[in-house]
Amino acid sequence: QQQVKQSPQSLIVQKGGISIINCAYENTAFDYFPWYQQFPGKGPALLIAIRPDVSEKKEGRFTISFNKSAKQFSLHIMDSQPGDSATYFCAARMDSSYKLIFGSGTRLLVRP
Amino acid sequence: SAVISQKPSRDICQRGTSLTIQCQVDSQVTMMFWYRQQPGQSLTLIATANQGSEATYESGFVIDKFPISRPNLTFSTLTVSNLSPEDSSIYLCSVDGTGFPDTQYFGPGTRLTVL
Numbered sequence: 001q002q003q004v005k006q007s008p009q010s011l012i013v014q015k016g017g018i019s020i021i022n023c024a025y026e027n028t029a030f031d032y033f034p035w036y037q038q039f040p041g042k043g044p045a046l047l048i049a050i051r052p053d054v055s056e057k058k059e060g061r062f063t064i065s066f067n068k069s070a071k072q073f074s075l076h077i078m079d080s081q082p083g084d085s086a087t088y089f090c091a092a093r094m095d096s097s098y099k100l101i102f103g104s105g106t107r108l109l110v111r112p
Numbered sequence: 113s114a115v116i117s118q119k120p121s122r123d124i125c126q127r128g129t130s131l132t133i134q135c136q137v138d139s140q141v142t143m144m145f146w147y148r149q150q151p152g153q154s155l156t157l158i159a160t161a162n163q164g165s166e167a168t169y170e171s172g173f174v175i176d177k178f179p180i181s182r183p184n185l186t187f188s189t190l191t192v193s194n195l196s197p198e199d200s201s202i203y204l205c206s207v208d209g210t211g212f213p214d215t216q217y218f219g220p221g222t223r224l225t226v227l
Contacts, residue, residue, distance in 0.1 A: 034215050043116075043204050043218035044155070089154060098143055098208055100216055102154045 002027060004092050006103030013110050019077040021106045023090035026071065030092040034100070035064065035075050038087045047088070048075070080110045114139055114207050116219035124225045125195050132191045133222045135205030140185035143208040145216065146178070150201045158203075161188050195226045 005024045013019045023033075032051055036044035050057045050064040050073065057064045063076040077084055090103040115138040125131050135144065146158040158178055159167040167180040182188045192199055205219040 032215075036218075041220075041223075043206075043220045046113075046215050046217065049215060098145075098160070099157060100155075102156075104154045 004103040010107045013080045019080045021075045024072045032093045036089045114217045118219040122223040130193045135188045137186045141207040144188045145206045146190045147204040148201045
């Protein structure tokens with residue numbers, strides 16, 4: 001119930017394409033869903049986050065789509081660039097606990 | 113957002129020894145967290161450290177192996193004791209942000225290799 005399942009494990013996209021990463025959860029008490037981006041040798045950095053009272057949030061080329069009934073959320077990277085090549089982690093949290101539960105990560109490679 | 117630094121950035125240690133990792137934040141924060149990220153894997157929370165109280169450890173992590181100090185609102189240390197090759201990982205410090213949306217900000221990590 002505490003797990004967040006992430007797919008795919010790795011993704012290769014051509015420059016200019018759309019990258020889509022999916023996550024699913026079971027615990028309906030989760031009420032905060034951030035996405036983190038991690039470059040090699042660096043700590044994860046918050047990319048974008050959403051709460052379940054909205055179905056979509058967009059920040060620049062990055063969009064989170066949230067389906068509360070299906071308990072799924074996804075990250076869309078529009079016009080993907082080689083500089084987006086990194087590992088992406090979805091996560092979930094209950095406000096009451098402060099504890100982030102991370103997905104397994106997706107290694108994205110954007111080819112020039 | 114908070115600016116977090118960690119020392120050392122990397123280290124190579126012999127088995128049986130210990131390594132203490134320092135985490136410094138540029139502002140006062142209530143909650144600090146220590147994570148482990150094994151090579152190519154996701155992040156696993158080791159413990160939560162609040163100033164003035166004992167750290168709270170997650171299942172599978174014990175104080176004797178991972179003692180933590182939190183002497184003030186901007187600093188914490190994690191010690192990894194009695195090192196074995198299985199402890200080779202990246203150890204990350206994070207802090208809880210303030211404002212909306214509350215989230216966690218991560219330090220750059222400490223890469224530990226145990227020989």
